Amino acid sequence: MRGFAQRWLLFAACVVAWQVVAAAAADPFFPPPSVIGRQMYGLARAGAGTGDVLPSLLRLGAGFVLGSLAGVLLGLAIGRSRWVFQLLDPVLQFFRAVPPPTLVPVFVVLFSIGPRAQIASIVFSVLWPVLLNAADGARRVEPLHLETARAFRLTGPERLAYVIVPASLPKIFAGLRLALSLALILMVFSELQPGAANGIGFRLQEATTRFDYETVWAAIALLGMLGYALNAGLRVVERQVWRGQP
Amino acid sequence: MTRSGWVLGAAGITLVVAASEVLGRAGIVHRDFLPPASVILTRAGELAFDPLFRADVAATLTAWGLGLLIAVGLAVPLGLLLGSVPPVGRAVTTIVEFLRPIPSVALIPLVAMMLGAGLGMRLTVIVYAAVWPILFNTVYGLREVDPLAKETLRAFGFGEPSVLLRVSLPATLPFVATGVRMAAAVALILAVTAEMFGGFGSGIGIFIAQAANYPGGIDDTLAATVWAGLIGLAVNGLLAGGERRLFRWAYR
Numbered sequence: 001m002r003g004f005a006q007r008w009l010l011f012a013a014c015v016v017a018w019q020v021v022a023a024a025a026a027d028p029f030f031p032p033p034s035v036i037g038r039q040m041y042g043l044a045r046a047g048a049g050t051g052d053v054l055p056s057l058l059r060l061g062a063g064f065v066l067g068s069l070a071g072v073l074l075g076l077a078i079g080r081s082r083w084v085f086q087l088l089d090p091v092l093q094f095f096r097a098v099p100p101p102t103l104v105p106v107f108v109v110l111f112s113i114g115p116r117a118q119i120a121s122i123v124f125s126v127l128w129p130v131l132l133n134a135a136d137g138a139r140r141v142e143p144l145h146l147e148t149a150r151a152f153r154l155t156g157p158e159r160l161a162y163v164i165v166p167a168s169l170p171k172i173f174a175g176l177r178l179a180l181s182l183a184l185i186l187m188v189f190s191e192l193q194p195g196a197a198n199g200i201g202f203r204l205q206e207a208t209t210r211f212d213y214e215t216v217w218a219a220i221a222l223l224g225m226l227g228y229a230l231n232a233g234l235r236v237v238e239r240q241v242w243r244g245q246p
Numbered sequence: 247m248t249r250s251g252w253v254l255g256a257a258g259i260t261l262v263v264a265a266s267e268v269l270g271r272a273g274i275v276h277r278d279f280l281p282p283a284s285v286i287l288t289r290a291g292e293l294a295f296d297p298l299f300r301a302d303v304a305a306t307l308t309a310w311g312l313g314l315l316i317a318v319g320l321a322v323p324l325g326l327l328l329g330s331v332p333p334v335g336r337a338v339t340t341i342v343e344f345l346r347p348i349p350s351v352a353l354i355p356l357v358a359m360m361l362g363a364g365l366g367m368r369l370t371v372i373v374y375a376a377v378w379p380i381l382f383n384t385v386y387g388l389r390e391v392d393p394l395a396k397e398t399l400r401a402f403g404f405g406e407p408s409v410l411l412r413v414s415l416p417a418t419l420p421f422v423a424t425g426v427r428m429a430a431a432v433a434l435i436l437a438v439t440a441e442m443f444g445g446f447g448s449g450i451g452i453f454i455a456q457a458a459n460y461p462g463g464i465d466d467t468l469a470a471t472v473w474a475g476l477i478g479l480a481v482n483g484l485l486a487g488g489e490r491r492l493f494r495w496a497y498r
Binding site: 006007008009010011014029083086087088089090091093094095097098099100101102103104105106108109110181182184185187188189192200201204205208211213216217219220223224225226227228230231 | 250251254255256257258259261262278279280333336337338339340341343344345346347348349350351352353354355356358359360431434435438439442443450451454455457458464467468470471474475476477478479482
């Protein structure tokens, strides 16, 4: 209880201090939180929820799910074979090192401007960290556990489900956490591109051209809250998965 | 890595390059969409001798390195404070947990308005992105310090500052180094992204953003992307090697 109070009292104090300072300074660049909150409410009433936030989240979700599914499956397969791993490791390390935004123009050429190029950018940013983490996890399965599973005549799929996947889960989730923050970066960046039609990043960019700082701050605050909620959601999934393990 | 590992790795690179070459030459993938690997790699080789592109690389590396240094200077002391004074740590964590998930890309338009699209804007977003991994690893590292070692020093009459300096700080350094390595990767992404958004001056990101605007520019985009990837790989390799060398005692 004391910890809880400590946490939120200082948080509240900071918001109040921000309010007082920003209201006193009256700098158009830094509106006070009350104005940002009012702006968020106003945007929500004007339909920003379905017009911008939902398309952003759908693209983020599609990209994250596709990228992490492919990453986990490929990663486990590559990590289980010693020579395949050694064959592909340098190539995969290179792809992970490529800053994903540099390929956004390429995706725009490949898929033309629109949701497909935006989702492809997110998939690319998610795929490599998840894949390399899953491969690393699958490589480090205790040989003794695998031998025991063989001695009990577990079939291949059973070994995968009961030995390899559980042993790789901590690494996989570490990859997913990293991938989520990259996916958010690519979600916003792909929406800042000329030709984007909607999304939180689009709204943000469009507001800067109108010098509408209240909307800019509302979008930034919303992104912080969404990021917080998505991270929390991933933690809940992680706990559920752990509990489901035999 | 073993010798067979090196051979296999080289074979893997050759295989991927050859596959891309075949796909491109056979016309399975359109030339304007994805040029064959030989074209991209030749162009990347040419760029290495292009003084303008070199200036771009230098500009990106300068912003990246400066940003990382500033982030270390901010995050390590703050992490030590948060990690060694638990009430402060608990209270500040809540604020940090709302600030951290804001994708730093979202700050680019606002910061560009306030500071223009120059080095100041690039540094601001790089620092914002790079601070968090270093901060979290510092706090986490402090938590993992052997309590017995600290108690021993206290028993010998050392005060809290010297316990921090003699036990906690050295024990935390390997964690800080890991944080710096993670931050370096994000910082490179943000350095390139901020440049792509800024659109003028020099930088790998600007080179890429401009290449997207002329016909046949995709060769240049991909050649510059190859360099960006190689730089990222080199930086990560250097930092990881440095960690293993400096903190050998932590990798027993």
